[in-house]
Amino acid sequence: AQSVTQLDSQVPVFEEAPVELRCNYSSSVSVYLFWYVQYPNQGLQLLLKYLSGSTLVESINGFEAEFNKSQTSFHLRKPSVHISDTAEYFCAVSEENRDDKIIFGKGTRLHILP
Amino acid sequence: NAGVTQTPKFRILKIGQSMTLQCTQDMNHNYMYWYRQDPGMGLKLIYYSVGAGITDKGEVPNGYNVSRSTTEDFPLRLELAAPSQTSVYFCASSSAGTSGRLEQFFGPGTRLTVL
Numbered sequence: 231a232q233s234v235t236q237l238d239s240q241v242p243v244f245e246e247a248p249v250e251l252r253c254n255y256s257s258s259v260s261v262y263l264f265w266y267v268q269y270p271n272q273g274l275q276l277l278l279k280y281l282s283g284s285t286l287v288e289s290i291n292g293f294e295a296e297f298n299k300s301q302t303s304f305h306l307r308k309p310s311v312h313i314s315d316t317a318e319y320f321c322a323v324s325e326e327n328r329d330d331k332i333i334f335g336k337g338t339r340l341h342i343l344p
Numbered sequence: 345n346a347g348v349t350q351t352p353k354f355r356i357l358k359i360g361q362s363m364t365l366q367c368t369q370d371m372n373h374n375y376m377y378w379y380r381q382d383p384g385m386g387l388k389l390i391y392y393s394v395g396a397g398i399t400d401k402g403e404v405p406n407g408y409n410v411s412r413s414t415t416e417d418f419p420l421r422l423e424l425a426a427p428s429q430t431s432v433y434f435c436a437s438s439s440a441g442t443s444g445r446l447e448q449f450f451g452p453g454t455r456l457t458v459l
Contacts, residue, residue: 239384264446272453273434273436273450273453274387274434274448279446281446320387324446327404331402332446334386334387336385
């Protein structure tokens, strides 16, 4: 069965510093991978996704994630964070033959320190 | 488009009471989902629907019921509220077609407390 692990429940980082949020998955079949972001008191919204092709995917606000099949990882990175990036970030996986369901990780809360 | 709307935003229930959480989407999406979010636990799928008249259980369906009489609406029913159902509930939808199903659009959530 598929599963998603986000090892860090909280990540504090200074403004303008780089950040990496870790995500590992397990599945016996091909997968699609996602990062969703939840700003305070809001629902989740899609940040970026990997379906196929280039293993490096980017969002419009400077985040990127790289699919690493050998390490079963999909870590999220940003070279310089802003206070507006304060949010909870969820990694998610969907199996190729069950793309009507998405399994979410437990989330990583990103704290931006001034 | 309003997207996915949920009502109410907040609700306090007494143990044993019942209520319906409403969810409506105006994007003509076939797929709709109900999740609950507990602190530090991520999202757990309660029920989902692949179209009007079709519903299926997710990971944590006990204590809940759903119906899908129209494409737009997907209400979630709690019949006998219990403290374990204290949570934030999110409704989501996605379009048909492989790539469309892969992006879910979420409502703003309903914060439910059972005392």
